[in-house]
Amino acid sequence: MKLSRRNFLALSCGAAGLVNTPLVLSGPVQAAEAKNVSPGLHQLAQIRKVDFGTCFSSHLIKGDPSYTDAVLANCGVIVPENEMKWEQLHPTAERFDFSKSDRLAEFASRNHLSLRGHTLVWHLQQPAWIKAIDGAASAERILIDHIETVVGRYSQSVSSWDVVNEAIEPSHGRRDGLRQTIWLDLLGPEYLDLAFYAAHAAAPECQLVYNDYSLELANREHGKRRYHTLKLLEGMLARGVPVHALGIQGHLPADVGQFDSDTFAEFLRNVSGLGLKVLITELDVSDRNLRSNTEYRDRKVAEVYQAFLETALDNPAVTGILTWGLSDRYSWLQENRPRDDKIPMRPLPLDANLERKQAWHAIAKVFSTDPTWSRGSSASD
Ligand code: XIL
Numbered sequence: 001m002k003l004s005r006r007n008f009l010a011l012s013c014g015a016a017g018l019v020n021t022p023l024v025l026s027g028p029v030q031a032a033e034a035k036n037v038s039p040g041l042h043q044l045a046q047i048r049k050v051d052f053g054t055c056f057s058s059h060l061i062k063g064d065p066s067y068t069d070a071v072l073a074n075c076g077v078i079v080p081e082n083e084m085k086w087e088q089l090h091p092t093a094e095r096f097d098f099s100k101s102d103r104l105a106e107f108a109s110r111n112h113l114s115l116r117g118h119t120l121v122w123h124l125q126q127p128a129w130i131k132a133i134d135g136a137a138s139a140e141r142i143l144i145d146h147i148e149t150v151v152g153r154y155s156q157s158v159s160s161w162d163v164v165n166e167a168i169e170p171s172h173g174r175r176d177g178l179r180q181t182i183w184l185d186l187l188g189p190e191y192l193d194l195a196f197y198a199a200h201a202a203a204p205e206c207q208l209v210y211n212d213y214s215l216e217l218a219n220r221e222h223g224k225r226r227y228h229t230l231k232l233l234e235g236m237l238a239r240g241v242p243v244h245a246l247g248i249q250g251h252l253p254a255d256v257g258q259f260d261s262d263t264f265a266e267f268l269r270n271v272s273g274l275g276l277k278v279l280i281t282e283l284d285v286s287d288r289n290l291r292s293n294t295e296y297r298d299r300k301v302a303e304v305y306q307a308f309l310e311t312a313l314d315n316p317a318v319t320g321i322l323t324w325g326l327s328d329r330y331s332w333l334q335e336n337r338p339r340d341d342k343i344p345m346r347p348l349p350l351d352a353n354l355e356r357k358q359a360w361h362a363i364a365k366v367f368s369t370d371p372t373w374s375r376g377s378s379a380s381d
Contacts, residue, residue: 041349041360042076044367048313051114051320052367053077055282058103060330070354071326072111079116079162079281079322080104081332085125090146093129098153105157116281116322117158119165119211120147121195123181130182139186144198151202160207160320162247162281163199164192168212168232170224177228192232193241200242210236211247211281215267216308218260226267230274237274246271250283251324252308254290254300254347261311272317280312282324284331284347285359288339297346302358305349309366321363328352 045052056078060067071078082088083100090096108115121143133139151161169179178184183191192210199208210233214225229246236243252259271278285304287297312318325331327350334345344352349360 040074041363041367042074044364045321048367050313050318051076053079053322054326055079055081055322055324056104057081058083058100061103061107066354067327067329070350074326075113077114077116077320077322078108079118082125084117085119085122087125087127089150091127096149105154109157115158117154117161119162120150120199121163121183121191122165123179133186136186140194143183143191143194147195147198148202151199151206155203155206158206160209161199162211163195163208165211166213167192168225168228170228193236193239196236196241196243207244208242209245209247209279210243211249213249213251215248216250216252216264217258218263219258230270233274233276245277245279247279247281250280250308252285252304254285254287254297254304256303256307259304259307261307264311265314268312268315268317272315276317278315278318279320280318281322283321284324284333286333286337286347287345288337292341292343298358301346302362305359306362306366309363313366323348326350327354
């Protein structure tokens with residue numbers, strides 16, 4: 001069969017791909033060309049047969065129209081920054097609150113964006129009532145009920161879920177590297193399998209992702225996390241657990257010296273060798289430790305985006321790139337990991353005025369690089 005880029009995308013959809021509905025590749029590119037506007041990052045990402053997107057928040061839809069326009073111009077996929085976490089969705093034991101997540105799902109659908117879900121099990125941003133759960137039986141019932149309710153509600157709109165987030169913490173001293181969490185305490189390591197089975201039962205077509213951080217750099221700490229992540233995934237697959245992809249968060253420091261392409265490429269080969277897809281789910285590049293000069297910071301940040309994405313996109317198992325925010329106007333790093341000198345950080349593709357930075361151009365360059373030599377093209381392509 002002659003495999004055009006369009007039916008390649010359609011074929012790569014479904015449980016193992018990022019989207020359930022085929023992307024109409026020619027639409028946005030042609031529209032951009034017809035209107036004589038330069039294509040956004042998602043259009044360029046199609047050249048490498050991947051999707052591009054960002055996290056997004058429901059209050060910005062009405063609250064910041066120009067930012068929302070920038071998201072629409074650059075993204076084919078969004079993921080709620082906070083709206084699908086337990087504390088927002090399930091504030092009391094008896095009550096779910098879908099108001100904000102529904103708004104995002106409706107926004108995604110109206111604008112033909114794919115929607116990722118984040119996240120069904122995490123040790124942070126949990127409501128206080130969780131601490132009162134007593135015993136394995138009620139923990140199992142509550143976890144399964146939460147997952148079935150949430151995944152079921154969005155089974156037609158969310159095509160890819162971060163089922164479990166950040167389950168590994170080698171410093172907690174367990175042989176399996178698992179983090180000590182409330183769910184591990186109550187249910188043992190089986191909580192991970194349980195979560196994936198419940199999600200799969202509620203949305204059999206949905207891509208199910210294990211998501212984690214500090215997997216990218218060539219240091220001992222990241223090496224340990226890579227080791228435990230591979231072991232975790234191998235074990236789940238051996239048990240027949242429906243896990244389809246690894247989500248690599250990609251919160252990187254703006255120090256290209258800490259990134260070793262060979263080490264990261266080997267990890268990606270190990271993951272894809274298990275038959276899993278890979279998503280880069282929360283990419284940003286922190287300029288926290290750089291001197292304050294703006295031009296310098298922007299150049300260093302862009303260098304890391306470029307080196308990281310060149311390596312990531314060299315592996316055909318990587319099917320999507322999402323940054324954690326699109327513009328420096330809104331970055332979790334500013335709140336959570338600010339610079340010592342308190343000047344505004346510049347970790348994202350657009351600046352606070354929504355102008356393209358060197359980082360945007362570096363990403364665009366990697367997306368635009370002719371991939372015919374690398375991404376699984378054949379003579380019939
Ligand atoms: C962050 C959000 O961006 C913040 O708004 C919130 O205050 C804390 O959580 N890894 C994750 C994301 O998986 O959910 C986190 O998001 C950033 C780190």
